[in-house]
Amino acid sequence: MSIKLPGRTNLPTLSNKALPASRDRLMPVAYAGGLLAIGAALLIAKPRLGHVPPPNRMGDGPRRSRLRRAAQRGRDGVQAFAPTNVTDSLGRSLILGGVALLLARVLDEVAGHDGQ
Numbered sequence: 645m646s647i648k649l650p651g652r653t654n655l656p657t658l659s660n661k662a663l664p665a666s667r668d669r670l671m672p673v674a675y676a677g678g679l680l681a682i683g684a685a686l687l688i689a690k691p692r693l694g695h696v697p698p699p700n701r702m703g704d705g706p707r708r709s710r711l712r713r714a715a716q717r718g719r720d721g722v723q724a725f726a727p728t729n730v731t732d733s734l735g736r737s738l739i740l741g742g743v744a745l746l747l748a749r750v751l752d753e754v755a756g757h758d759g760q
Contacts, residue, residue, distance in 0.1 A: 669753075676746040683738030686731045694731030699723060 686694075699719060707713045727733045 669749075672745055672749045676742045676749065679738045679742030679745065683735040683742060686735030686738065689731075690729060691731055694729050694734070696726065696728055696730060698728075699726075 707716055
């Protein structure tokens with residue numbers, strides 16, 4: 645018993661078109677989901693790798709020199725803006741980026757195609 649297979653001339657031809665538009669439309673959503681997942685993982689895990697130690701305090705007593713007193717006040721003022729855990733900052737940034745990308749994609753879908 646022999647099986648007759650179709651020859652090359654009988655096979656359908658594949659077109660060299662680009663990927664379907666539906667895949668292009670879903671890729672930003674998948675990318676945004678990845679950003680959200682990684683950002684949430686960084687916020688939840690709080691790895692010690694990103695822990696930033698506080699500035700070395702050599703005492704809070706008053707300094708004799710004006711320059712040293714100004715430096716002490718400056719250090720205390722700037723310390724409020726310094727991160728305590730860099731991975732928290734990265735996680736929040738990734739979450740904000742993921743939300744912004746997802747929102748832009750949703751608004752793009754609501755806006756519709758050209759001419760409609």
